[in-house]
Amino acid sequence: MKDNVTAEDWRKTVEKVVPAVVELHITACRAFDTEYADASQATGFVVDKRHGIILTNRHVVSPGPVVAEAVFVNREEIPVYPIYRDPVHDFGFFRFDPAAIKYLSYEEIPLAPEAASVGLEIRVIGNDSGEKMSILSGTLARLDREAPQYAEDGYNDFNTFYLQAASGTKGGSSGSPVIDCQGRAVALNAGGMTSSASAFYFPLERVVRALKFLQTGVDCCQNKWEAVTIPRGTLQATFIHKGFDEIRRLGLRSETEQLVRHASPLSETGMLVVDSVVPGGPAYKSLVPGDVLVRMNGEVITHFLKMETLLDDGVGQNVELDFERGGIPLTVQLVVQDLHSITPNFFLEVSGAVIHPLSYQQARNFHFPCGLVYVSEPGCMLNRAGVPQHAIIKKLAGEDISHLEDFINALSKLSRGARVPLEYITHEDRHRQKSVLVALDRHEWYASPQIYTRDDTSGIWIGKQALPPNSQLISSFGIKQGLTSNRDVENFPVEPVHQDVIVQLANRIARMDTSSFEHVTDGPHAHLEYDNGTNTRRVGEDLSAELDDLISSGDTAVRGYRDSSAKSGNASFAERVIEPTLLRLKVYIPLSCILDGVQSRRSSGTGVIIYQSEEMGLVAVDKHTVAISACEVMLSFAALPIEIPGEVVFMHPVHNYAIIAYDPTALGPTGASVVRAAELLPEPAVGRGETVYLVGLSSSLRATSRKSVVTNPYAALKLSSSDSPRYRATNMEFIELDTDFGSNFTGVLTDEHGRVKAIWGSFSTWVSSLYSFFSQCRVYLKLITKSCSQQKSRSNQYKDHQFVKGIPVNSLSQVLKEIISGAKGPPLLINGVRKAMPLLRILEVELYPTLLSEARSFGLSNNWIQALVKKDPVRRQVLQVQCCLAGSKAENVLEQGDMVLAINKKPVTCFKDVDNACHALDDIDDLLKLTIWRQGRELELLVGTDIRDGNGTTRAINWSGCLVQYPHPEVRALGFLPEEGHGVYVTEWCDGSPMERYDLDLDQWIVEVNGQPTKDLDAFINVIKEIEDEEFARVKTVKLDGETQVLTMKQNLYYWPTWELRDTISLKAVIQKLVNVISWAMNAISFGRYLSENDNILQSKRTLNEAEATKHCITIKKNVWVLKTKPNIKGSTKSNTKMGFRVKTAEEWRKALEKAVPAVVVLRTTVTRSFDTEFACVRSETGFVVDKRRGIILTNRNVVNPGPVVAEAVFMNDEEVPVYPIYRDPVSCLLFEPTLEM
Structure with a gap:
């Protein structure tokens, strides 16, 4: 190796190594062991070209099911398959088909663990921060760093040393090769510090051993891939390396230290100490924390590598350990367990x-x-x-x-x-x-x-x-x-x-013995014997029989339960009357049914029984509690200690109430006699100043009531839209009281005789909150980089705000009468009884009240004002059109801002008037004759109404982890539906699915797949069922703002088969139909993963770090390479590489900086007005002189600003001159011109 490595040497090395480094896209399809289901990016590199083996980290390969692709530097993408992931250490292997690479010439990167040494200059080449190719430099500082601790409940490496350097690698660089100047991998990048530039590399000795096993196994199978067993042994004990000074404090004898130092290299500074032992393992009760390991099978052991070699080579055999415990020498024989x-x-x-x-x-x-x-x-x-x-x-x-x-x-x-x-x-x-x-x-x-x-x-x-x-x-x-x-x-x-x-x-699991786990005691059900035989009882059947037996035998328990709350304290007559009609609902929405933009999967509230017969019981509750029909509902009665299931049978498409059905036979004859229905009193309407009784249930099913006074019986509901469309009540009035029990207490409002005049229900709206922003900072990002575009696009700039108000029972009473008497709508099978459910005729227009004084300012005539006051002297308002639902019959007739004055020549002043007019229409005539006021003119219009049922969303399709449905009313209330087709709306996607991998956002429409229109769900199914497994599909989407986007997605039918969720209305049963089937496997979905704050400053390389902007200083990075590789279409071995400016010596760097620094200026800018993308503010940035004679400074567009700005430039000698913007590019850089000569 050369003593003096030049920049040219590094350039040649990088040029040789880069083609063997791949960008890995991994989709973890299921949560498993230490890993979550998600989609992420990482790095790997080819270590065996002939067999097609890629080395990367264990947390990249993942212990669970994954689907992965490797992208080479020339952008060739190929599938890769996991073949090994080490049980403990952070390395694993993928395989690929070498014949699949057609346009790139590359060489495998040799592994040279022996080349790692303190002071070695290295480069880390990989997909750092998801940037596809980054080259980071560093110098090895330590070879004996302890294994990093990433998480208390996740993956951690142990029983090994790590290498350390200040290379500043971040998320996405996991699995990158750490190379020397000869192009050899000396380590494997694995993790790093979030608070500093320190990076941690895994040593390659055990990697080389594993690779040889894989290569030998493939060769023995005639180059066909077969599962290869790599022997790995363990004692289920964790050791750490401690210095001699600390070991002496643990009681190590001086003669033992002398023995160990004599048998070890001069560089050895410590010994291995037991840190922890897993219960039930080979070392359990034989080794304890603090034991100092001296010998293993007669050999002095001070290094993890030698210990692991003995264990891996001795699986199933006895191993003899000599150790000291508090200065006492001990010896033990242990059986080496198979780690796999x-x-x-x-x-x-x-x-x-x-x-x-x-x-x-x-x-x-x-x-x-x-x-x-x-x-x-x-x-x-x-x-x-x-x-x-x-x-x-x-x-x-x-x-x-x-x-x-x-x-x-x-x-x-x-x-x-x-x-x-x-x-x-x-x-x-x-x-x-x-x-x-x-x-x-x-x-x-x-x-x-x-x-x-x-x-x-x-x-x-x-x-x-x-x-x-x-x-x-x-x-x-x-x-x-x-x-x-x-x-x-x-x-x-x-x-x-x-x-x-x-x-x-x-x-x-024969060897997974848990008998030694003694400290877990039996729970409260240890004495119970549960009948799991074939004769399964009907829900509530045996319990109701037991209740009847208790009461018939004279036991007063049930009667005491029923009467306890009414007789304790000074319960009002209304409370005693209404208590047997109240119950508590627990609602749970499965992960596979996140429809209609619903935000919460579980809720609870108080409902009231509005009808009960021998065949059917009906319960009314607000829609904040029961948001969608695809849910599980459990009912707990105030008058009876029993919990039975319920079914959603009706959800009003506009007003805030739903109806739940239950089976009265599940209560038993005695229970059915205890529970009864409340009497609804829609008329006369509640008046201002009227006394009512607010009655509800606590979480312990105790009736609670208070006497209150109505302060406003006609308050108009106007809820703000959320950042993501979801249900909100519209076109209704609510009742306000002087006092209540807080924002979470629900129930009913009754008169003094216990007759229900209103449901005291829960509403929700969205309010702006900085809390949502800060909570996002705690979202757990995978160890491997996940780009921001991969996060679910549903914004969190607002938080849910819940409040309670009174809901008049007028509409509820009408619907109940139609259900009981037999409506003309579609039949529904409830507890074996076929019931026709009502169809509602609705004017699909969102209205809001405007005061007549304000309407006069809009030009409303005095005659109409007098007519509306005469019709309703209390409200003194006119209804104004806020929006028409897209796709409704009113969409092309009414306009935003229209004032609805009369329907069928009768003045209209409240939402109830509109509902009554729609209800009065028959099946033949579906038109309303509206008198409206539009821009100073009175108009007579015929407006069509729409028929809606109370079933809610009854059909959805999950395609590759993407849940699509027909757009729900809140989406249509935005006033836009794509012209290409609006029947396939993306409401949710699943973690670890292809849709997460390929960045399909929420809250948009899929209008085309592979160029074929998907106007509705049926057309969508017909298109996607023709797409083969592992085949790419071209997906055209339209966002809520009308923006069109085309993306590609490769479906995986093995882990994510296409299925349909349908509520069969005639049978009231949810059925999943598999559309494209390779496996019956459904989805293990997990949303919104959060990690509690970790006090440890270490975090795995899954964490993305924001670069910190440093003002008024110059940051210098050595050896910055700019590498651009042009794909060689003809397969030439020579790559077209252009190198950036290079300086070979420190002296040349010094001279270059001495020349360049005086031209760099600090720009102090004052943005005087908010304009376009920028806000009014004051800040300091940087620029540099690019034309001295003309006085031109180059900087960024956001510094020059598209709006008015005042700026000064401060040179290194503290000279300050004013500068003026002369150009700002619409997309990229801008220029400044100083007024004074340099």
Whole structure:
């Protein structure tokens, strides 16, 4: 190696190395072990050209299922497949087909771990900060840095040294080669400090060993890829390296220190000390923290590399350890465990949850035994019950759960809709077992449970049905294959091989012994025996029978429960009357059903029973509590200790109420007699100053009431739109009281006799808040860079503000009468009884009231003002058009600002008048005769009305993790629908899906796929079902502001099959139809991942760092390379490279700076007016002289500013001169001209 390396030497090295460095795009399809589902970028480099092997980090390869592509420097993109990820250390390998690279000549990068030395000048070449190709310089400062600690509940490397240099690498550079001047990789970039330029590199000794195993395995299989086992041994103990000074304080004897120093190199400064031991592992109860390792199999061990070599070569054998504990020499014989046996390579997916054995990585983090049943992603079923991520499941339905096969066996005995106890612990609260009720999905939100097993030969995870075909849970699944495609779905069969799966699981986890985990005690359900037999009871059936038995035998428990709140204290008569009609609703929206822009997945509120017969019970509640119909609803009654499911049967498309149905037979005869319906009193309307009773339920189902006075019975509702379209109540009035119970208390308003005059319901609107901005700063960004464009585009500039008001029951009363008497709308099957649900005729126009005094200023005639005052002397207002819903019949007739004076010659002053006029129309005549005032003129118009049902959104399609639906009313209220087609609206996408990988934003329309229009969902299905697996699709989208964009997306039907979510109205059952099927696997979706603040200053390379702008100083970077490589279409071995300005010596740099610095100026600018993209402000920036004779300074456009600006330039000698803008480019740079000569 040359002693004096020149810039030209580095140029040649970089030119040789760059073609072998690839940009990796990784999509982690499921949360697994230490990783989350997401899409990200990283770096890798070719280490074996002939076999097509790429080296990168373990956290890039990921322990779970991934789909990845490698992009070479000439922009050739090829698929890559994971073949190995180390269980502990941060390295892994992808494979690719070398024949797929057609236009690039490249060489593999040799690995030279022996070349790493302190003081070695290095370059880190990779996709730093997602910039595709960056070259960062540094000097190796340490070879014995401790392994960085990234997270308390995520991946961490251990039992190894790391290399350290101040290269300043950031997110996206994970997996980059750290090269010397000869083009050899001396280390692998892995992590770094967020608070400094320090970067950490993984040494390559164990990488070289693993690579040789892979190469030998491929050669033995005649160049065909087969899974290769790389021996890895462990004692399940973590060691750290400590200096001799600290080890002496631990009690190391002087003769032992002398022995170790004599047997070690002169550079050795310490020994290995036990830091932690995993319960149940080989070293458990034999080694304890603080033990100082002296020898292993008779050899003095002071370095991790030698220790790992002995362990990896001795899997399954005994190893003898000599160590000292407090100065006492001890010897122990331990069995070296296979590290792969405690690294899970399979998982169970059920109801969106990902569950697998606890890995060695997380067992070490949480101090639990390996192999326990670990929740990597809660999904729908567990999240609904409150089971958090990282939980350890201990019991299900009364059965002890020690291994995953126990969980599957317990699950197979349950049926759809069953509610059973589940007990779990967490690492934060390990000594207290928690018990929750888990409800299995009653609807088909997800497919049947699947077991996925990693297959390193193919690079994918093979899915198989986890439960036997005759299990109750499987038999209750009704998923049917829908639209067929032109592909052979048998290429990827999903076989119902439950028995084989159980046997395989038993074999895999045989060595995952949890018997030594003694400190977790039995939970409160340890004494219960739960019947998991085949005779599954109907929901609420046995409980109602038990209640009847209690009451018939004279037990007063139920009666006491019913009467306790009414008889305690001074309960009003209204409270005693209304309490049996009240209930508490718990609403949960599955991850697969985030429709209509809904923001919250769970909610609760108070409802009131408005009808009950032997066949059907109906409950009214506000739509803030029940936002969409695709949800799970549970009802808890105030008069009866029982909880039963409910179904959403009606949601008013405009007003803020919904109707929920329940089965009265689930209450039992006694329960049905205790619970009753409230009496609605729509007339007479509530008046100002009237006394009413506000009655509701607390979270403990205790009735609470207060006497209040109505302050405003006609307050008009006007809610601001959110930054992302979602439901908001419109065209309605609400009731205000003088006092209430706060913004979270809901219930009813009654008169003194307990008759309901209004629902005291919850509303929500969006208010601006800086809190939302700061909360975004805590969003967890993956260890690998995720560009800002990959974040969900739904803005968080506003936060949800909840408030409560009274909702008059006029509209509710009309709808209820039609349901009971038999409406003319579509039939709905409720508890086996077919009921016709009403259709509503609506004027799809958003109105708002304007005071007559203000309307006069708009030119409204005095005659009309007098007529409106005469009609309604209280409100004194006129309704004005705010907007027409796009696609409505009124859209092309009415205009914004029109004043609605009369309908059918009758004056109109409130929303109720409009509703009554629409309700009076028959099926033949759908036109309203409107008298409006427009720009000083009175006009007579015929305006069409639209018919809407109360079903809400009943259909959605998930394509490659993108959930699309017909645009809901709030989207149409924006007044715009694309001309190309408006029936395919993107409402949500899923983490770890192709749509996240290819940056498809939310809240926009898909109007074309592969050039074919998608005007509605049916057309969309017909187009996408023709797209083959792993085939790119060209997607044309239109945003809410009308901007058109075209992007490409490669679908993956294995991990993300296309499916349809449909509410079959006639049966009231949600059915998923698989459209393009390769696997029955549904999506393990996870949204909005957040990480609590980490006190550790270390963070993995997933964190993006903003460059800090430094004012009034000069920053100098050595050896900055500008590399531009032109793709060689003909496959020439010579690349067209242009190098930037280079200085070879420090003296030349000094002279260059001495010449350049006087031309650099500090620009003090005062932007005097806000204009275009800039705000009025004062700031300091930088510029430099580019024409001395004419006095021209070059700087940025944002410095010159497009608007009026006053500026001065300060030179190095503190001379200050005024400068004036002479040009600012519409896109890029600008120029200044000083008034004084230089």
